Amino acid sequence: MTVAMTVDDLLREPPYSLSQSEKERVLLSELTELTGHHRQRSSEYARLIDVIFPHSGAPSKLAELPYLPVGLFKERLLSSVPPEEVFKVLQSSGTTGQTPSRITLDRDTALLQTRALSRIMTSVLGPDRLPMLLVESPDVIRDRKEFNARGAGLLGMMNFGRQHCYALDSNLHLRLPEVRQFLKSHGKGDFLIFGFTFLVWSAFLQQIHSLGLDLSKGILIHSGGWKKLQDQAVTTDEFRSAFRKFTGLTRIYNFYGMVEQVGSIFLEGDDGYFYPPSFADIIIRDPLTFEELPTGQPGVVEVLSVLPRSYPGHCLLTEDLGIVHAIDPPGSTRLGKAFSILGRIPRAELRGCSDVIAEQVN
Amino acid sequence: MQVEMLYPRRDTVGLEDLRSAMAGGEANRPFDDDVVEACIELSQRLLREPSARRYPELLALGFWMRKAELYRLRQQFDLMRRGDCLLVPCGTVFHLPPRNVDTIFVYSWLLSALSGNCNLIRLSRERSGPTLELLRFFCEVLENAPPSARESTWIVSYGHEKEPTEMLSSLCDMRVIWGGDHTVSTIRQVPLPPHAREMVFADRFSLSAIEAAAYLDLDPSRRGSLAKQFFDDAFWFDQMACSSPRLLIWCGDLADARAASADFFPRVNNYAMSHKVIEPAHLMHRFLASSLAVLDRSVIAYRRFPALTVLTVANLAAFSRNHPGGNLFFECQLDGLSDLASALCRRDQTLTWFGFAPEDLKNLAAVLNGRAIDRIVPIGQALQFGRFWDGNDLLQSFCRQVFIGGPDALLPV
Numbered sequence: 001m002t003v004a005m006t007v008d009d010l011l012r013e014p015p016y017s018l019s020q021s022e023k024e025r026v027l028l029s030e031l032t033e034l035t036g037h038h039r040q041r042s043s044e045y046a047r048l049i050d051v052i053f054p055h056s057g058a059p060s061k062l063a064e065l066p067y068l069p070v071g072l073f074k075e076r077l078l079s080s081v082p083p084e085e086v087f088k089v090l091q092s093s094g095t096t097g098q099t100p101s102r103i104t105l106d107r108d109t110a111l112l113q114t115r116a117l118s119r120i121m122t123s124v125l126g127p128d129r130l131p132m133l134l135v136e137s138p139d140v141i142r143d144r145k146e147f148n149a150r151g152a153g154l155l156g157m158m159n160f161g162r163q164h165c166y167a168l169d170s171n172l173h174l175r176l177p178e179v180r181q182f183l184k185s186h187g188k189g190d191f192l193i194f195g196f197t198f199l200v201w202s203a204f205l206q207q208i209h210s211l212g213l214d215l216s217k218g219i220l221i222h223s224g225g226w227k228k229l230q231d232q233a234v235t236t237d238e239f240r241s242a243f244r245k246f247t248g249l250t251r252i253y254n255f256y257g258m259v260e261q262v263g264s265i266f267l268e269g270d271d272g273y274f275y276p277p278s279f280a281d282i283i284i285r286d287p288l289t290f291e292e293l294p295t296g297q298p299g300v301v302e303v304l305s306v307l308p309r310s311y312p313g314h315c316l317l318t319e320d321l322g323i324v325h326a327i328d329p330p331g332s333t334r335l336g337k338a339f340s341i342l343g344r345i346p347r348a349e350l351r352g353c354s355d356v357i358a359e360q361v362n
Numbered sequence: 363m364q365v366e367m368l369y370p371r372r373d374t375v376g377l378e379d380l381r382s383a384m385a386g387g388e389a390n391r392p393f394d395d396d397v398v399e400a401c402i403e404l405s406q407r408l409l410r411e412p413s414a415r416r417y418p419e420l421l422a423l424g425f426w427m428r429k430a431e432l433y434r435l436r437q438q439f440d441l442m443r444r445g446d447c448l449l450v451p452c453g454t455v456f457h458l459p460p461r462n463v464d465t466i467f468v469y470s471w472l473l474s475a476l477s478g479n480c481n482l483i484r485l486s487r488e489r490s491g492p493t494l495e496l497l498r499f500f501c502e503v504l505e506n507a508p509p510s511a512r513e514s515t516w517i518v519s520y521g522h523e524k525e526p527t528e529m530l531s532s533l534c535d536m537r538v539i540w541g542g543d544h545t546v547s548t549i550r551q552v553p554l555p556p557h558a559r560e561m562v563f564a565d566r567f568s569l570s571a572i573e574a575a576a577y578l579d580l581d582p583s584r585r586g587s588l589a590k591q592f593f594d595d596a597f598w599f600d601q602m603a604c605s606s607p608r609l610l611i612w613c614g615d616l617a618d619a620r621a622a623s624a625d626f627f628p629r630v631n632n633y634a635m636s637h638k639v640i641e642p643a644h645l646m647h648r649f650l651a652s653s654l655a656v657l658d659r660s661v662i663a664y665r666r667f668p669a670l671t672v673l674t675v676a677n678l679a680a681f682s683r684n685h686p687g688g689n690l691f692f693e694c695q696l697d698g699l700s701d702l703a704s705a706l707c708r709r710d711q712t713l714t715w716f717g718f719a720p721e722d723l724k725n726l727a728a729v730l731n732g733r734a735i736d737r738i739v740p741i742g743q744a745l746q747f748g749r750f751w752d753g754n755d756l757l758q759s760f761c762r763q764v765f766i767g768g769p770d771a772l773l774p775v
Binding site: 044047048051052054068069071072075076287288289290300317319345346347348 | 641642643649650652653654656657661662663664666668
């Protein structure tokens with residue numbers, strides 16, 4: 001491994017093959033370069049870094065790199081490319097009633113995202129496109145007005161499958177004949193199942209659990225919406241064991257990711273922990289001091305990725321809580337940080353004599 | 363449509379029932395003994411009962427309306443009396459307190475009730491723990507009071523419907539709107555009887571000023587107590603009370619200002635860390651809010667502590683009063699207090715201070731000449747409510763003066 005690895009090299013490596021120390025060396029140089037890149041191209045970013053991180057010129061470790069609050073992308077459109085090079089502006093679906101994030105992409109960054117996602121997915125799906133069962137209704141991508149991160153995520157994932165079959169109708173009812181037909185044609189070999197966690201659990205599994213469908217050859221990839229499941233007190237273990245018991249499905253991969261760093265997702269390993277791919281990392285910070293926390297201590301998650309070149313989103317402090325369980329865990333097929341997400345930072349209301357009544361009227 | 367009645371009885375009532383229930387109300391004489399006694403009783407219960415003592419804001423209210431203080435108010439009221447006028451209540455006062463400062467409804471009620479008025483209070487449907495507790499004591503005390511105190515107050519609760527506000531407004535002689543600009547302008551659209559008056563409390567901004575050299579002259583323990591007092595002003599309501607400081611002015615030369623600031627804010631942070639639960643959600647909110655402030659304002663330095671963030675601005679030119687709360691402090695160095703006047707505006711309410719001569723503060727108020735600032739109090743007293751608020755004398759405002767001219771008054775001057 002040479003020190004002078006580029007983003008291209010990182011994307012060519014198998015995604016979980018770098019030890020943490022190797023990865024940190026490579027990422028430190030890449031992300032420092034990227035900080036300079038954005039500093040030169042975005043005056044807003046330069047201003048933020050100069051004022052908030054005035055001494056961050058030559059970081060000696062990843063935790064010393066300047067970072068932005070992820071919520072900034074809900075408030076401002078930050079861009080490191082001239083307007084004519086903007087290829088598209090990604091918009092998050094956001095939680096109901098919240099302002100969506102907006103992310104500026106140029107062609108290069110969009111391409112990097114696609115390549116990155118592909119590296120990660122092929123590591124569990126293999127090189128070939130598999131028949132794909134979508135735990136969604138076809139309406140999600142049909143209605144372009146409602147097109148959002150959920151639709152975009154779905155389209156992105158559809159590239160990894162073929163002979164797509166939608167398992168749900170627009171009322172989220174099971175399309176049983178179509179699903180049976182899909183399994184009859186493809187259920188004897190590997191096939192891909194994809195959906196958002198909450199739908200997979202509450203719409204899909206709840207409707208098929210008594211039907212005796214055989215999904216044992218399936219590979220389920222799911223993400224997002226854990227909060228709703230946590231409200232129902234469903235744990236990862238229950239989720240996995242229910243699928244095993246009712247459908248024979250055992251290859252289940254949750255992933256953690258966000259629209260602010262598309263492509264750079266954190267896919268579950270066989271041990272049930274998330275792992276950053278070689279071109280990304282996470283840091284757990286103390287919620288009060290923002291200092292980096294050691295392994296085993298829960299804190300606020302910062303996500304780092306070398307992919308964002310068209311917008312300054314390479315180091316972002318999220319509003320999620322997480323914990324690193326082990327680094328380069330022995331016995332795991334993957335190297336790097338094994339972590340889990342504990343949920344959102346609990347909301348806390350500010351009090352005072354401001355406008356509460358009228359805000360509710362409007 | 364139906365509204366929830368909370369006092370004099372718990373019930374769900376139609377608007378017409380409410381109107382007839384209120385028809386019997388008669389105003390009292392100012393400082394009616396039974397009303398004063400009921401206030402004393404409420405104060406004692408807030409100071410005594412463990413379930414009230416759990417909430418510092420209820421304790422503060424109980425202390426503020428304690429017996430000695432009520433007698434002092436009565437004396438002040440007597441000083442307002444003139445030989446040629448009779449001070450009488452306005453009649454019926456309709457109070458619209460804010461949802462998120464639990465105690466305001468009692469402060470507002472108290473000054474109005476002492477002045478002799480009948481009171482009609484609208485509370486939000488969402489009521490916090492301290493509000494519920496306070497409401498319970500309030501109702502118990504009034505239910506057991508003599509008729510003049512018992513039968514001159516009504517408390518109702520409803521959502522954001524217009525009809526009850528219209529009906530209640532039509533019955534009042536004075537309307538008091540606590541809340542932000544938006545609430546004020548929404549409720550102002552509801553007409554009042556032609557003779558009725560209105561007192562409104564809009565969104566305000568408050569700031570502090572410290573003479574840097576005077577601060578640096580303090581010994582460490584005095585610096586610590588000033589930091590504690592500043593904490594009380596700012597952190598009690600997470601900087602969201604209208605009188606909480608959001609901007610700190612250091613008066614003096616730049617070196618003194620820097621030295622004083624470098625000493626002061628760590629003290630405030632340390633005190634806050636040991637006296638307040640710091641919510642991670644508030645830190646994230648503050649990190650985002652300060653990032654936005656850096657983008658939008660002339661911020662030249664950023665200091666983040668667990669309990670607070672300090673943003674130094676180069677000057678106060680076009681300084682926006684929009685502020686997210688959550689213990690985000692702007693600071694600015696000025697050569698002297700006289701440089702402050704040009705930076706102040708109508709929205710600025712309370713100036714808390716340390717280290718100035720009273721003359722300088724009076725001069726500032728005179729120079730401002732009504733253009734800004736309604737209150738100038740030492741650091742530590744920002745949240746102390748009083749009869750003088752937002753430029754009003756509440757005791758005076760809750761009364762009418764009946765002029766009684768003698769034969770002399772008819773003579774040409």
